[in-house]
Amino acid sequence: MKKYLSFFRLRFTMGLQYRAAALGGITTQFAWGFMEIMIFAAFHRADASAFPMSFSATASYLWLQQAFLALFAVWMMENEIFDTIINGDIAYEMCRPVSVYRMWFARSIATRLSRAVLRSFPILIVAAFLPHPYGLAAPASLKHFILFLVTLVLGLLMTVSLCMLVYILAFFTISPAGLRLIFDSASDFFAGALIPLPFFPEKMQRIMELLPFASMQNVPLRIYGGSMSSYEMKRAVFLQVFWLAAITFAGNALCHLAQKRVTVQGG
Amino acid sequence: MITMEHVCKSYKIAKRNAGFGEALKALFHREYEVIRALDNVTFTIGDGEMVGYIGPNGAGKSSTIKILSGILTPDHGTVLVDGRVPYKDRIRHVQEIGVVFGQRSQLWWDVPVIDSFELLKDIYSITEPLYRQSLEELTELLNLTELLRSPARQLSLGQRMRCEIAASLLHRPQILFLDEPTIGLDAVSKLAVRDFILKQNQTHGTTVILTTHDMQDIEALASRIILIGKGRILMDGTLNDIKRGGENIDETVAELYRTYDI
Numbered sequence: 240m241k242k243y244l245s246f247f248r249l250r251f252t253m254g255l256q257y258r259a260a261a262l263g264g265i266t267t268q269f270a271w272g273f274m275e276i277m278i279f280a281a282f283h284r285a286d287a288s289a290f291p292m293s294f295s296a297t298a299s300y301l302w303l304q305q306a307f308l309a310l311f312a313v314w315m316m317e318n319e320i321f322d323t324i325i326n327g328d329i330a331y332e333m334c335r336p337v338s339v340y341r342m343w344f345a346r347s348i349a350t351r352l353s354r355a356v357l358r359s360f361p362i363l364i365v366a367a368f369l370p371h372p373y374g375l376a377a378p379a380s381l382k383h384f385i386l387f388l389v390t391l392v393l394g395l396l397m398t399v400s401l402c403m404l405v406y407i408l409a410f411f412t413i414s415p416a417g418l419r420l421i422f423d424s425a426s427d428f429f430a431g432a433l434i435p436l437p438f439f440p441e442k443m444q445r446i447m448e449l450l451p452f453a454s455m456q457n458v459p460l461r462i463y464g465g466s467m468s469s470y471e472m473k474r475a476v477f478l479q480v481f482w483l484a485a486i487t488f489a490g491n492a493l494c495h496l497a498q499k500r501v502t503v504q505g506g
Numbered sequence: 507m508i509t510m511e512h513v514c515k516s517y518k519i520a521k522r523n524a525g526f527g528e529a530l531k532a533l534f535h536r537e538y539e540v541i542r543a544l545d546n547v548t549f550t551i552g553d554g555e556m557v558g559y560i561g562p563n564g565a566g567k568s569s570t571i572k573i574l575s576g577i578l579t580p581d582h583g584t585v586l587v588d589g590r591v592p593y594k595d596r597i598r599h600v601q602e603i604g605v606v607f608g609q610r611s612q613l614w615w616d617v618p619v620i621d622s623f624e625l626l627k628d629i630y631s632i633t634e635p636l637y638r639q640s641l642e643e644l645t646e647l648l649n650l651t652e653l654l655r656s657p658a659r660q661l662s663l664g665q666r667m668r669c670e671i672a673a674s675l676l677h678r679p680q681i682l683f684l685d686e687p688t689i690g691l692d693a694v695s696k697l698a699v700r701d702f703i704l705k706q707n708q709t710h711g712t713t714v715i716l717t718t719h720d721m722q723d724i725e726a727l728a729s730r731i732i733l734i735g736k737g738r739i740l741m742d743g744t745l746n747d748i749k750r751g752g753e754n755i756d757e758t759v760a761e762l763y764r765t766y767d768i
Binding site: 241242244245246249253256326327328330331333334335336337338498499500502503 | 517572575576577578579593596597598600601603605607610611612614616617621624625628629630631
């Protein structure tokens, strides 16, 4: 356990060095946040009754999404990991008395957390001071807030677990290009990163909510705004835990298989 | 002790000719060629031996090292390193071995070398006193005092290689696999590295398996030579077995390759 904590610590402190990248990220996230608020405001003006949740809850969703982008964006995968698979540096990683799966898992969490730490506060603070209903509203209740934090952590673990699956599959395909094309687009769409899930037609929404993608950012962001019923929240948390266990188990098993069957590139 | 018996490993390589037409054809029909990287490889290495593993490019040297390190699984044959099967017992196996891949880097790029060392200390679960001891010894012998606080990316190749070798020995492995450790190094660094490895073998009795194209490395270090060509072990003897009078050692080796047609 100590080994993985060391990885985490090293990677986390490394990530805090990249201040210019953080500044760039914050700017982009502000731009996206404002743009999306305006788009949804236009839709709201056109037909407020068509909105599945209040405009204020939608705005909060969008701002939280931008603030915590580094935690949930599946496309922010570690290019270094793909590079080590392609050029064979993975040889060294496999020569360590550690589980490659756990090592990369700890590393991914560390990178995402260090990025989020740098980028989330400016956005959260500014959004909190924006005029109602365009800004970040207070959470629906204390209970909702606590559940929000819990599902935030679960969502982060779920995101990393899904990314791990892509890394392990890259062991088999070597080039990650095809995998990333599929996973990046599918995750963004099904996770509610483009349009929050409640805005989808009901039948589609019901299916999408059962997929692992819905267990990433969809759950905490909606719980915060209080737009889910008690039953829906319980179900969402259950699904998060279930998918986290399933995908982590599958990733780990695949990793063992990969190490047996795969050839390290380079002579 | 290291034993390899009748080890075989083949790779499937997809081949095609150049050109757009060929690339299109390859979308539908892949042509594969099976390369026998290792063909019935058998040898035994005792504790404390220093073995030079030589052969032309593509002979199967790296494949052997990868199998002995436990990161590659052979198709057939038995491999035993100190009673363990490397690729089956990977985590316990790699705890006891040190590997230096000359053409790859194990140090974290953006952080000071000492940070990478501290991380390795935790990965290999080295106790604090042992770590301090190893670090002191390695820093002194390899002249690393000024280098430890620099990020790896700002070191020259020779400096980085010395740090990499130190990194591989922090946990005091009994067996050391060196895959082209002096590649790209200047004369001073080469001598320093050779001298260091020799001392390690003399003071700690470390078993060393060295893969290299630099025959001066072999002359300085290896008491025993194993020649591999096209996947087969062709010779297992000493440097004296292949030396011919006053001839330049590279010419001797080239002639050797020609004789064996590899």
